[in-house]
Amino acid sequence: MASELGTHEIVDTPWRQHIRVDQAGRLRIEDLDAEALADQFGTPLYVISEAQIRDNVSRFRAALARGYPDSHVFFATKANRNLAVRRVFSLAGAGGDAFGPTELYLTLLAGTPPDMVVLNGFNKGEEEIRAAIEAGVAIHLDASAELDDVVRIARQLRVRARVGVRTRLLLHSLDDLQGDWPAGTLVGPSVRTEGKEGVPIEEIVPLAAAALAAPEVELVGLHHHIGRFVASVRLFTSIVAEQLDVAAEIRDQLGWTPGYLDFGGGMAYGRPEGHGPFGNDRGRPTYEEYADAITTSLVAGLDRLDLGRPRLIVEPGRLLASDIGVLLSRVGVSKMFRDTGQTWVGVDASWNHLLNVATAGWSYHPVPATHHPDRPVVRTNLADSQCWSGTLATDVALPRLARGDVLGFLDAGAYTESKALQFNGIPRPATVLVHGSRADVISERETLQDVIARHRLPPHLVAPR
Ligand SMILES: Cc1ncc(COP(=O)(O)O)c(C=O)c1O
Structure with a gap:
């Protein structure tokens, strides 16, 4: 679906304050910079704000208790x-x-x-x-x-x-x-x-x-x-x-x-x-x-x-947990189809990590982690690298993306890690919890060994040496 406010404009609301784009146009999770987190922990990466969880719970509790x-x-x-x-x-x-x-x-x-x-x-x-x-x-x-x-x-x-x-x-x-x-x-x-x-x-x-x-x-x-x-x-x-x-x-x-x-x-x-x-x-x-x-x-x-x-x-579930998380993803190769005029940008996040996109037509708003005012805004499709259609955003207005850029899919705290798949044998991402200026891994990134750990070869199928 087309995004009306492409680029960087995150409209801040009173209930969303800990994951946001700062004055310099950088995506931040509490006191930490999204791009620095992507560099340190790799991508794709779920990042969760502890302060946002606490704020959401206390705000809803207070609102209910008043009545x-x-x-x-x-x-x-x-x-x-x-x-x-x-x-x-x-x-x-x-x-x-x-x-x-x-x-x-x-x-x-x-x-x-x-x-x-x-x-x-x-x-x-x-x-x-x-x-x-x-x-x-x-x-x-x-x-x-x-x-x-x-x-x-x-x-x-x-x-x-x-x-x-x-x-x-x-x-x-x-x-x-x-x-x-x-x-x-x-x-x-x-x-x-x-x-x-x-x-x-x-x-x-x-x-x-x-x-x-x-x-x-x-x-x-x-x-x-x-x-x-x-x-x-x-x-x-x-x-x-x-x-x-x-x-x-x-x-x-x-x-x-x-x-x-x-x-x-x-x-x-x-x-x-x-x-x-x-x-x-x-x-x-x-x-x-x-x-x-x-x-x-x-x-x-x-x-x-x-x-x-x-x-x-x-x-x-969704009301309390959506805005506690962002999925960071790194941009890979891009291509343009002249006949349709479409630009396709490959990212390393996938439907595996935002499954509601595939199963329920869900939309997550993508924002670049770094602002590049010199780049033109172009209509872009973001696609994963897996063999299903894997379109993560269709026809969104984003500053022209370059290989290595980091993007954040906002409001990815609910039904994302808990539904994540390993389709195409892709190991599932790590998750980091941010608390002020501290970041801790709270789910380890899977390895190839993790993906195949439950598979067994019966003796008669073991290849002769
Ligand atoms: C019994 C029950 N309670 C709570 C929830 C949470 O729903 P939501 O995330 O839409 O708030 C669900 C969702 O399936 C549910 O089945």
């Missing part, structure tokens, strides 16, 4: 499961949403208190259920049959399991809302047809009844997550209202009220030059707007239905 004191921000560990990143989130006061045994392990290893962690996922395995029960982490049931597994394992462990119910809301109130991801969809019908998640609405009360009747479990809360169909707070006013109706129904039938209500993630992140699906996310709700929408509808609904003041949890 609802007992509110908690849980970081969706899937968005960036690097252990050091997870540790900074935990130190900043964020709990965790974990999928699968590895995310659960990393979230706890990072020091997140178990009562600040939830285990989500459909068709959960024995290992993760066992680990969650042992740690005291709440397990969100995503199918009625999961209760049987939890009860069985809790009985074996002789530990009472904490469980919540992930609800499948029908969300007819969103039937007229136009989504932009997937493109051209109406949110309500898409929610109902496109996801496997959540316990069917007619099974929720019977499942809650079964959980309340089982001495091996304690029913502690309700959960709902809506994906990012559109960058609008309306998603949240709808799920809050509908989830409260479900809570009231359970209370009326069974006399139970939730200890917490977890409204998941799905909050959009954007930048003025375009980001995310098809570059659509330019303006997007601020932390404060998301917090106001959630807490205002929550307080109104709790009062209307007389449901007390359960703990409020949100589980953002």
